[in-house]
Amino acid sequence: MTAPGARPAGEPPSPLLGQAELRGRLSRLLTADRLHPCLLFVGPPGIxxxxxxxxxxxxxxxxEPGAPCGRCxxxxQIDRGAHPDVLEVLPDPEKATPVIGVAQARxxxxxxxxxxxxxxxxxxxxDEADRLTPEAxxxxxxxxxxxxxxTMFVLMTGRPSALLSTVRSRCQRVNLRPVPAxxxxxxxxxxxxxxxxWLAAMAEGCPxxxxxxxxxxxxxWRSVRDELLHAISGEIWAFFxxxxxxxKGDKADKARLAGEQAIVLDVLERLLQDALxxxxxxxxxxxxDRPEIVAAWAxxxxxxxxxxxxxxxxxxRQMLAEHVNARLVFDALILRLAAELGGARRAGAGLGPPAAPTPAGGHDA
Ligand SMILES: [Zn+2]
Incomplete structure (x- = not known):
């Protein structure tokens, strides 16, 4: 059972923080009855x-007067996503690739x-209106x-360019700004x-x-990060x-692998940002907490x-999205990184030199 006012279990949080200027603008338009009936909210996940x-x-x-009161x-009901007249549509999680299909639209x-x-x-x-199938x-x-x-529509997306242009053109776009750190x-x-x-820096303005x-x-993230940093500062073969x-993994592992791949790329990207x-x-x-790695990369x-x-x-990222073999993508990335970090290696940090007998064999940085 869900307690009154609580979010149903398993529902992702949808905190409202920041956006004060935008809320003021929407509020004035709503009160004056001048708000476009189809809005497209644009911003990254979690914003x-x-x-x-x-x-x-x-x-x-x-x-109540002074809307929204948050208590009536x-x-x-709206806050917990349970109001009978506030219809929330999400990609069908049962599908292998979650989409909003034509049956949901009908x-x-x-x-x-x-x-x-x-x-x-x-x-x-x-939500995630970019996952509407063309038929839907x-x-x-x-x-x-x-x-x-x-009736008012609010479509939401982090990828507005993925929406059909015919959908985009019927909506007024509203950009959400990252919440200041x-x-x-x-x-x-x-x-x-x-x-x-640290959480605020990592979240980049998305509560x-x-x-x-x-x-x-x-x-x-930290566990994959530590494993990665250990591999980076040691032999290149550890990295491979x-x-x-x-x-590598079977189909059942797909989501976990995609998550770990995203973390590896994220760790590397943030190392680049720190080096800069x-x-x-x-x-x-x-x-x-790892100043020696940051300094070596810089x-x-x-x-x-x-x-x-x-x-x-x-x-x-683009190749992984296009389902290029992940092993090839990561091997190419590592070899490029090893070449780029040549200076750091000479300085005694970064990827170690290729060791002579190797379990993988055949690679050369
Ligand atoms: Zn109220």
């Missing part, structure tokens, strides 16, 4: 798109054909063009979280991301071994090397 969309629905449907029946149209039960304005919140998007086009009376750090600290400043990290992802581990900060005389934000790569490796990481 608070769903929290803001629910806030808007609460603002419109709150039963409507506000509480079910939604069926619901919209019924009368509103309670709300002044009915809201349709479509096409089924919604006419409704988005002319929403039923008293000091504000996010203070908010995390008020929640009693250790490492609030939902900071909470996911605090709820266990940070532990996983790690690459093999994160690249080091060359500019600024403190490291992500790997401050010395070995220099600014041009950091830029080149940044492009290599982008390329690796």
């Amino acid at each position: 608070g798109k769903r929290g803001l969309a629910r806030w808007l629905a609460m603002h419109r449907n709150c039963d 029946w409507s506000c509480r 079910a939604l149209m069926g619901q919209l054909s019924l009368h509103r039960s309670h709300a002044r304005t009915r809201f349709v919140l479509i 998007a096409n089924a919604l086009l006419l409704t988005l063009e002319e929403p039923p009376d008293g 000091s504000e996010l750090g203070g908010w995390l600290s008020d929640r009693g979280l250790a490492d609030a400043d 939902g991301r900071a909470l996911s990290l605090a709820e266990g992802e940070a532990e996983r 071994g790690l690459a093999e581990r994160v690249a 900060a080091h060359t500019a005389g600024r403190p490291a934000r992500f790997h401050a 010395g070995g790569l220099g600014v041009p090397g950091v830029a080149r490796m940044g492009l290599e990481l982008d390329l690796a």
Whole structure:
């Protein structure tokens, strides 16, 4: 059973933090009845798109003066995603690749054909709208063009370019801004979280991301990070071994492997950012506990090397997204990194020299 007012178990947090200027603008337009009936909220995962969309629905449907009060029946139901007139659509998690399919779009149209039960304005919140299949998007086009009376749509995405242009053109785009690190750090600290400043830096202005990290992802990130740093500062073959581990697995392991691959790339990217900060005389934000590695990377790569490796990481992400063999992607990345870090190796840090007899064999950095 879910306690009144609590979020259903397993639902990702949708905290509302920051966006004060944007909320002011939306509030004025809503009060003046000049808000576009189809909005497209754009921002990275965890920035608070769903929290803001629910806030808007609460603002419109709150039963008390000074809306949204956050306490009345409507506000509480909307906040927990349980209001009968605030319809939330998400990609179907049962599908191998989660999408919002045409059956979901048709079910939604069926619901919209019924009368509103309670709300002044009915809201349709479509999360990860970039996962609408073309058939589902096409089924919604006419409704988005002319929403039923008293109905507002809020589509949300981190990848607006992945939406059909016909969907985009029917919506007014609203960009969410990252929450400033000091504000996010203070908010995390008020929640009693250790490492609030580090979490805020890692989350890059996204409160939902900071909470996911605090709820266990940070532990996983640090464990992969430590294994990676150990491999980087030792023999190159240790690094190839790690690459093999994160690249190989059966289908059941797909999600875990993709998660570990993303962490490896993230650790490397943040090492590059710290190295760049080091060359500019600024403190490291992500790997401050490993200053020797940051200094070795800064010395070995220099600014041009950091830029080149940044492009290599982008390329690796793109190839993984296109299902290129992960082992090939990581091997290429490691060899490039070893070549770039040549300076650091000569300075006695970074990737170690290729050892003579090797378990993998045949590679040469
Ligand atoms: Zn209220």
